[in-house]
Amino acid sequence: MDKLSLQNPVFATYAIAATLMILKAVSMSWLTVVRMMQVKGGFRSPEDLKKTPLNPEPNPKQLEPNERVERIRRIQMNDLENLPFFLVAGFLFVLTEPSLLLAQVLLYGYVASRFLHFAAYFTAQTHDMRATLWTVGSIILIVMTLWTLLAAFGY
Amino acid sequence: MDKLSLQNPVFATYAIAATLMILKAVSMSWLTVVRMMQVKGGFRSPEDLKKTPLNPEPNPKQLEPNERVERIRRIQMNDLENLPFFLVAGFLFVLTEPSLLLAQVLLYGYVASRFLHFAAYFTAQTHDMRATLWTVGSIILIVMTLWTLLAAFGY
Amino acid sequence: MDKLSLQNPVFATYAIAATLMILKAVSMSWLTVVRMMQVKGGFRSPEDLKKTPLNPEPNPKQLEPNERVERIRRIQMNDLENLPFFLVAGFLFVLTEPSLLLAQVLLYGYVASRFLHFAAYFTAQTHDMRATLWTVGSIILIVMTLWTLLAAFGY
Numbered sequence: 001m002d003k004l005s006l007q008n009p010v011f012a013t014y015a016i017a018a019t020l021m022i023l024k025a026v027s028m029s030w031l032t033v034v035r036m037m038q039v040k041g042g043f044r045s046p047e048d049l050k051k052t053p054l055n056p057e058p059n060p061k062q063l064e065p066n067e068r069v070e071r072i073r074r075i076q077m078n079d080l081e082n083l084p085f086f087l088v089a090g091f092l093f094v095l096t097e098p099s100l101l102l103a104q105v106l107l108y109g110y111v112a113s114r115f116l117h118f119a120a121y122f123t124a125q126t127h128d129m130r131a132t133l134w135t136v137g138s139i140i141l142i143v144m145t146l147w148t149l150l151a152a153f154g155y
Numbered sequence: 156m157d158k159l160s161l162q163n164p165v166f167a168t169y170a171i172a173a174t175l176m177i178l179k180a181v182s183m184s185w186l187t188v189v190r191m192m193q194v195k196g197g198f199r200s201p202e203d204l205k206k207t208p209l210n211p212e213p214n215p216k217q218l219e220p221n222e223r224v225e226r227i228r229r230i231q232m233n234d235l236e237n238l239p240f241f242l243v244a245g246f247l248f249v250l251t252e253p254s255l256l257l258a259q260v261l262l263y264g265y266v267a268s269r270f271l272h273f274a275a276y277f278t279a280q281t282h283d284m285r286a287t288l289w290t291v292g293s294i295i296l297i298v299m300t301l302w303t304l305l306a307a308f309g310y
Numbered sequence: 311m312d313k314l315s316l317q318n319p320v321f322a323t324y325a326i327a328a329t330l331m332i333l334k335a336v337s338m339s340w341l342t343v344v345r346m347m348q349v350k351g352g353f354r355s356p357e358d359l360k361k362t363p364l365n366p367e368p369n370p371k372q373l374e375p376n377e378r379v380e381r382i383r384r385i386q387m388n389d390l391e392n393l394p395f396f397l398v399a400g401f402l403f404v405l406t407e408p409s410l411l412l413a414q415v416l417l418y419g420y421v422a423s424r425f426l427h428f429a430a431y432f433t434a435q436t437h438d439m440r441a442t443l444w445t446v447g448s449i450i451l452i453v454m455t456l457w458t459l460l461a462a463f464g465y
Contacts, residue, residue, distance in 0.1 A: 152325040
């Protein structure tokens with residue numbers, strides 16, 4: 001069967017996991033926008049203090065960091081450190097034609113770990129809990145990557 | 156036809172859009188270098204104050220943020236928040252074998268939105284204009300991603 | 311031969327280079343964790359000051375930037391600015407079916423340049439040396455990307 005066909009259940013598993021993670025990543029940008037509008041601040045560029053329809057009453061304090069906005073930026077930064085590598089590692093992993101069960105456990109397990117990591121970070125749970133959830137995802141990512149590396153060497 | 160052949164016009168459309176966006180992203184690094192050399196500053200590491208052929212007259216002020224450099228870094232950060240996800244989402248989207256017209260509208264539309272976003276950010280246009288251009292690209296990215304997710308579920 | 315098979319030596323070359331770079335990128339996160347635990351600080355979120363099993367004696371100074379941690383964060387940031395684009399550019403490049411020798415020189419050359427860049431940054435070598443190593447990788451990335459762009463236009 002065509003390895004890159006959505007009729008192939010292993011590839012469809014990857015496509016679902018990947019698109020969910022892309023939507024998750026893009027949502028962080030939108031959430032940053034929502035919070036910047038709520039707090040009318042957390043901006044970063046000098047020109048953001050120009051009077052415009054979306055910012056009718058500019059104020060120099062709008063350029064100061066705002067914790068409600070900064071929290072989302074930190075979550076997004078964590079996504080940038082992780083998701084692009086998951087997207088490529090997962091793709092290469094499914095090209096090695098793993099079993100459907102293994103693909104589902106690893107790919108959906110990663111997705112679940114990232115949604116839980118978001119929930120923990122968003123609600124300011126302890127560093128320990130956040131770190132534990134990040135670790136689960138990171139180990140899955142490492143396993144998929146090592147699996148592919150070994151396969152590339154013919155193991 | 157081979158879905159991943161450049162003879163396939165839909166895939167060639169993706170390849171053109173993707174490589175243009177990669178070149179755009181890489182250019183931000185080079186533009187940062189150019190501006191750091193112009194202003195002889197905007198450095199970030201303590202060792203950047205060592206006397207070297209490229210920095211014959213080091214000065215502690217070289218480690219202070221420089222707005223001309225920081226502007227490019229902010230543009231680059233915006234790229235990092237968007238382009239890696241576009242590159243993967245666009246790839247999965249063309250694997251669903253959309254019509255050539257749809258692929259061209261979405262992929263080249265995204266590329267155009269990002270070049271215009273760069274122009275607006277680089278010349279310090281209002282936050283409203285920058286946000287509008289970012290929104291166009293972000294919506295295209297979401298549409299391609301949702302399209303792929305639905306296709307993966309068999310719709 | 312299947313272009314995306316690990317039996318294809320050109321694709322296997324890409325898979326090896328890509329997985330090594332993904333492991334490199336993920337290692338930066340783990341190295342940040344190691345250093346945060348060593349210095350018991352360099353944290354970023356207010357909730358990281360809660361008393362937990364992993365942080366039994368919280369202290370407000372733990373939220374201040376710590377240079378040993380910040381160095382790894384800067385190295386990781388440099389990875390984020392480069393590796394996601396390499397991963398996609400390298401993939402598209404191998405789809406153009408270059409010779410095995412060219413693929414090995416460019417892909418493994420990139421990998422070598424990034425490992426050397428890490429070594430130079432980690433040990434705080436001069437900005438000049440770091441910049442030289444970064445430049446080698448960046449030029450390889452640009453060459454692969456332009457190669458693919460020209461191929462997409464039928465050259």
